[in-house]
Amino acid sequence: MTLTEENYLKALHRLSQNGESISVKRIAALLDIKMPTVNSMVKNLSEKKLIKYEKYKSIELTEKGRKQALLILRKHRLTELFLKDVMGLGWEEVHDIAEQIEHLQSDLFFNRVDEMLGYPKFDPHGEPIPDSQGRLPQLKATPLSLCQSGKKYQLSGVLNNDASFLTYLNSVDLQLGSQIEIITIQEFDKSMAVKLNGKTKTVFSALICQNLLVL
Amino acid sequence: MTLTEENYLKALHRLSQNGESISVKRIAALLDIKMPTVNSMVKNLSEKKLIKYEKYKSIELTEKGRKQALLILRKHRLTELFLKDVMGLGWEEVHDIAEQIEHLQSDLFFNRVDEMLGYPKFDPHGEPIPDSQGRLPQLKATPLSLCQSGKKYQLSGVLNNDASFLTYLNSVDLQLGSQIEIITIQEFDKSMAVKLNGKTKTVFSALICQNLLVL
DNA sequence: AAAAAATGTTAGACTATTCTAACATTAATA
DNA sequence: TATTAATGTTAGAATAGTCTAACATTTTTT
Numbered sequence: 005m006t007l008t009e010e011n012y013l014k015a016l017h018r019l020s021q022n023g024e025s026i027s028v029k030r031i032a033a034l035l036d037i038k039m040p041t042v043n044s045m046v047k048n049l050s051e052k053k054l055i056k057y058e059k060y061k062s063i064e065l066t067e068k069g070r071k072q073a074l075l076i077l078r079k080h081r082l083t084e085l086f087l088k089d090v091m092g093l094g095w096e097e098v099h100d101i102a103e104q105i106e107h108l109q110s111d112l113f114f115n116r117v118d119e120m121l122g123y124p125k126f127d128p129h130g131e132p133i134p135d136s137q138g139r140l141p142q143l144k145a146t147p148l149s150l151c152q153s154g155k156k157y158q159l160s161g162v163l164n165n166d167a168s169f170l171t172y173l174n175s176v177d178l179q180l181g182s183q184i185e186i187i188t189i190q191e192f193d194k195s196m197a198v199k200l201n202g203k204t205k206t207v208f209s210a211l212i213c214q215n216l217l218v219l
Numbered sequence: 220m221t222l223t224e225e226n227y228l229k230a231l232h233r234l235s236q237n238g239e240s241i242s243v244k245r246i247a248a249l250l251d252i253k254m255p256t257v258n259s260m261v262k263n264l265s266e267k268k269l270i271k272y273e274k275y276k277s278i279e280l281t282e283k284g285r286k287q288a289l290l291i292l293r294k295h296r297l298t299e300l301f302l303k304d305v306m307g308l309g310w311e312e313v314h315d316i317a318e319q320i321e322h323l324q325s326d327l328f329f330n331r332v333d334e335m336l337g338y339p340k341f342d343p344h345g346e347p348i349p350d351s352q353g354r355l356p357q358l359k360a361t362p363l364s365l366c367q368s369g370k371k372y373q374l375s376g377v378l379n380n381d382a383s384f385l386t387y388l389n390s391v392d393l394q395l396g397s398q399i400e401i402i403t404i405q406e407f408d409k410s411m412a413v414k415l416n417g418k419t420k421t422v423f424s425a426l427i428c429q430n431l432l433v434l
Numbered sequence: 435a436a437a438a439a440a441t442g443t444t445a446g447a448c449t450a451t452t453c454t455a456a457c458a459t460t461a462a463t464a
Numbered sequence: 465t466a467t468t469a470a471t472g473t474t475a476g477a478a479t480a481g482t483c484t485a486a487c488a489t490t491t492t493t494t
Binding site: 449 | 465478494
């Protein structure tokens with residue numbers, strides 16, 4: 005696969021994430037490329053069985069295409085973590101470099117990166133890192149109330165949609181993907197002292213913990 | 220500059236190393252590309268003032284072209300050292316990966332690599348690493364006898380060409396570029412306990428030390 | 435439902451990099 | 465020196481990826 009094709013696949017995968025259907029226009033906007041160009045590439049990727057495409061219909065990744073995209077995503081996320089944790093670069097600095105390194109062809113290199121990082125399952129944004137077969141780890145969300153102290157989790161959902169609850173989450177700046185580290189758990193009332201996004205410390209009551217789904 | 224142009228420049232620089240004049244045929248052979256293709260690229264690089272070229276004449280890098288080539292070489296050599304020393308890859312494994320990483324556009328990345336390696340002046344083959352301005356370090360070779368203990372040097376030449384001396388060097392597997400680390404220096408006879416290529420330990424007499432030029 | 439707007443497609447062109455086939459020049463040899 | 469061999473160049477075509485201009489289809493609005 006060429007570098008350009010890889011970038012299209014990545015874009016396709018990104019667009020397929022948020023439910024909405026994938027259009028030529030959206031790809032063009034994301035990659036800052038004109039629609040006719042996207043149209044040609046879409047035909048090309050379709051011939052290679054990486055996407056499902058029919059004129060005027062919306063576009064979908066095939067299993068094969070999705071796997072390829074996830075393998076690139078794996079390289080991207082491992083690289084970002086490596087640049088940050090091993091090389092000490094700032095989180096805001098790593099993306100552009102990872103965009104380039106993700107296209108390297110070397111299993112040896114990325115396996116070593118993976119090894120040096122201790123085979124991480126999530127990047128620092130809480131995004132899962134696909135495995136070397138392009139599989140995403142099974143995301144079995146757990147209520148925070150069943151989690152262990154000393155560990156870090158990512159908020160993946162809520163079990164309660166009351167406005168008062170959601171307003172509270174907003175007030176502590178907690179969103180899907182936010183990091184929650186359990187500092188201690190109170191034996192008596194099952195409340196938890198937590199650190200949010202590596203910054204804010206606060207305490208969650210048992211009721212709050214029961215309504216937060218984490219990974 | 221495109222990736223292809225960078226590869227041509229690197230080849231040009233390599234060919235300019237061993238004195239011989241640079242021909243279209245030699246570039247073609249080195250890059251495994253047909254002569255007419257090289258011919259087009261040579262015209263292109265000439266327009267960009269990276270090489271000096273006239274029909275049927277031999278080709279030369281300009282100052283500008285040479286500097287570009289050295290900057291790529293710098294990235295290549297820093298990368299090889301990084302892959303080996305920081306990531307623990309084998310010396311034979313690093314070249315292909317470095318061939319890819321050397322084309323990354325990120326001063327931030329390479330500066331950090333440089334920093335993590337302690338601003339090395341030579342790669343493990345004893346090849347000098349150009350600085351960030353594309354300058355090669357002044358190579359003022361010193362007799363080993365004037366060097367300090369605890370430091371690492373690279374063999375860059377000999378001051379004696381007697382067969383017996385050269386045979387001795389061969390017997391301890393010492394070649395141009397080999398690494399010599401001075402462990403201790405005997406006050407009494409100026410002999411040196413040394414470690415060669417990070418492996419073999421031996422002792423050099425003062426006479427040997429006087430005849431070895433190092434960097 | 436008809437008109438207008440949005441989106442998608444085709445056609446044709448351009449650049450970069452590569453090739454093969456044919457031709458030109460320089461170098462080597464008889 | 466005259467041929468032959470080696471090397472270099474030009475011409476013309478192919479592919480990947482991009483563009484603009486023009487045309488087609490679908491969606492939205494009136």
